[in-house]
Amino acid sequence: MTREQFLAALYTDEAFRSRFIDDPRTTALAAGLPEEDADELARMDMESLRLAARSFAKKRR
Amino acid sequence: MRFGMGWRAELGAAILANLDRIDAVELLAEEFDQSHRRALRFLRQHVAIVVHGTSLGLASTEPVDRKRLDAVARVVEWTQAESWSEHLAFVRAGGMEIGHLAAPPRNDATLEGLMRNVETARRVVGSAPLLENVATLIDPPFSTYDEIAWMEAVARATGCDLLLDLHNLHANATNFGFAPRIPHCRVGAVHIAGGKRIEGDRILDDHLHAVPDAVFAMLGEVSADLVILERDGRYPPFAQLLGELDRARAAA
Numbered sequence: 465m466t467r468e469q470f471l472a473a474l475y476t477d478e479a480f481r482s483r484f485i486d487d488p489r490t491t492a493l494a495a496g497l498p499e500e501d502a503d504e505l506a507r508m509d510m511e512s513l514r515l516a517a518r519s520f521a522k523k524r525r
Numbered sequence: 526m527r528f529g530m531g532w533r534a535e536l537g538a539a540i541l542a543n544l545d546r547i548d549a550v551e552l553l554a555e556e557f558d559q560s561h562r563r564a565l566r567f568l569r570q571h572v573a574i575v576v577h578g579t580s581l582g583l584a585s586t587e588p589v590d591r592k593r594l595d596a597v598a599r600v601v602e603w604t605q606a607e608s609w610s611e612h613l614a615f616v617r618a619g620g621m622e623i624g625h626l627a628a629p630p631r632n633d634a635t636l637e638g639l640m641r642n643v644e645t646a647r648r649v650v651g652s653a654p655l656l657e658n659v660a661t662l663i664d665p666p667f668s669t670y671d672e673i674a675w676m677e678a679v680a681r682a683t684g685c686d687l688l689l690d691l692h693n694l695h696a697n698a699t700n701f702g703f704a705p706r707i708p709h710c711r712v713g714a715v716h717i718a719g720g721k722r723i724e725g726d727r728i729l730d731d732h733l734h735a736v737p738d739a740v741f742a743m744l745g746e747v748s749a750d751l752v753i754l755e756r757d758g759r760y761p762p763f764a765q766l767l768g769e770l771d772r773a774r775a776a777a
Contacts, residue, residue: 467630467667468586469619476621504666511725516627516663519729524624 465495531755539763549573554597576609582616584629586638598650610655610688630667631675657688660730676708686713696728718755732757741776
């Protein structure tokens with residue numbers, strides 16, 4: 465996955481997002497992202513991610 | 526400076542009845558197709574038109590979708606729009622549709638993708654878009670530019686003027702705790718709108734509420750040709766929207 469594809473999956477795929485929130489680093493590495501990207505993603509604000517995903521889901525309806 | 530309003534079907538009759546107080550309307554490109562050509566011809570005879578895209582996803586390392594771009598180009602041609610605009614956002618990746626405007630990683634890779642997509646857009650549409658900053662609830666990962674530096678880098682790299690959305694700037698400044706300022710680059714047009722407070726004292730840019738004081742205050746610091754008021758629902762009496770336009774005139 466590219467970085468954008470990874471973010472798009474986080475914003476749109478609830479199961480993928482849950483796995484990521486439980487274990488961000490492992491999920492990022494499993495998607496093929498490099499170590500430094502996985503480290504950065506592990507520092508994401510998960511509450512912001514939940515809010516953003518909820519907002520995107522409302523727009524898709 | 527001129528003052529206009531986003532065209533929405535629910536507001537159409539009121540807009541047409543008040544063109545003495547509305548200098549321009551902004552049409553959403555994705556809402557119009559061949560079946561609307563006659564209506565668009567009528568509209569352009571009465572008011573200046575600008576066209577606003579929401580689906581191109583120009584700020585991406587992936588190439589812009591040619592069919593979507595052709596559709597925007599047709600609306601620009603039918604309306605003889607004086608300008609058109611798109612967002613500094615990505616809306617899909619690897620075939621996944623996000624469904625809305627996602628803030629991209631603000632870095633050089635995105636900037637290079639944006640430059641390629643803007644060049645394609647310029648060739649297909651016949652003019653360059655104004656580029657609009659987006660509101661976001663999440664600080665985009667993989668970013669090396671802050672919000673303001675990103676807008677300035679975009680303007681330098683693409684040569685495009687900004688469509689500066691003051692509510693998006695206000696919302697992001699609140700959500701991520703930075704002091705908003707007007708970027709040092711050409712601003713072709715301005716959006717004003719309102720949103721609401723949600724969890725964590727964040728601001729959601731939903732275009733369903735009145736323009737807040739902070740946005741009017743920033744309007745006085747911007748130089749641009751056109752200010753557009755955006756309202757997407759929960760419509761108040763039209764006099765209230767005209768009042769917001771009057772307040773914008775007074776603030777600018």
